[in-house]
Amino acid sequence: MAPRNPTVTGAAGAAELAEPAARVRGLEKSFGDDPVLRGLDLDLAPGEFTALLGRSGSGKSTLLRVLAGLDGEHGGEAVIDGTVAVAFQEPRLLPWKKVWANVVLGSGSTEPRKDAEAALAEVGLEARADAWPLTLSGGEAQRASLARALFREPRLLLLDEPFGALDALTRASVHDLVLDLWRRHRPAILLVTHDVDEALLLADRALVLTDGRISHDLPIDLERPRRRADPRSAGLRAELLGALGVTPEPAEGTEPTR
């Protein structure tokens, strides 16, 4: 994978960094007569890891789709400063192309095989470069999907429940991988998740989407050890669960919010 864009250093780079990776103002989105997003405002800072929580049907995926430019018309403004990449819960790899070809698909790389191998090595999947996507395990497919998303060095990486379909052990290893990739490439990340503990583990900031707007925008202690169920996050955890209408439980572990 190419190194991060060197233009982010120096005076011009500082000005570039000051621009939010995404700037959303008064975003409105309806399906038929049903409004989903109702005047939503949001800034995502460069390099910031943000988790987006909200009850089922609150519009999280709709917001991601608008940011990714995958949805048609909307009201208000959504400005993305730079390249955007998306990874979904179901890795959308083309089954008729080998894993390596999926990674560099549409990238215009002049040395696609070499570039794909480097990107796959970064996610620990170099041995599967010549595999067909349908032969990958869920965790492997998600790693390939991350390699493909990061290959373009996006300034904004949108993750729509990318860990949702993985078993607990695989999920933990992909969590570690995402944190590692984020630290190395430093895109701004917007992660949709139903799991408050996952948000507290991974993100710098937690948002809750309620009634078409960001109802809670909570910073997470950046100095904390990034581990599950860290007691320092207990107050914030209770606040987020309260915002989602879930009764907090004292037990550790995953807290589904649907």
Ligand SMILES: Nc1ncnc2c1ncn2[C@@H]1O[C@H](COP(=O)(O)OP(=O)(O)OP(=O)(O)O)[C@@H](O)[C@H]1O
């Ligand atoms: N293409 C579409 N056509 C019609 N309605 C849609 C469409 N996409 C989403 N919706 C509706 O918009 C609302 C928000 O959907 P969205 O998928 O954004 O919610 P979500 O918060 O991501 O939900 P979940 O957590 O269950 O994935 C829902 O009521 C959904 O039925």
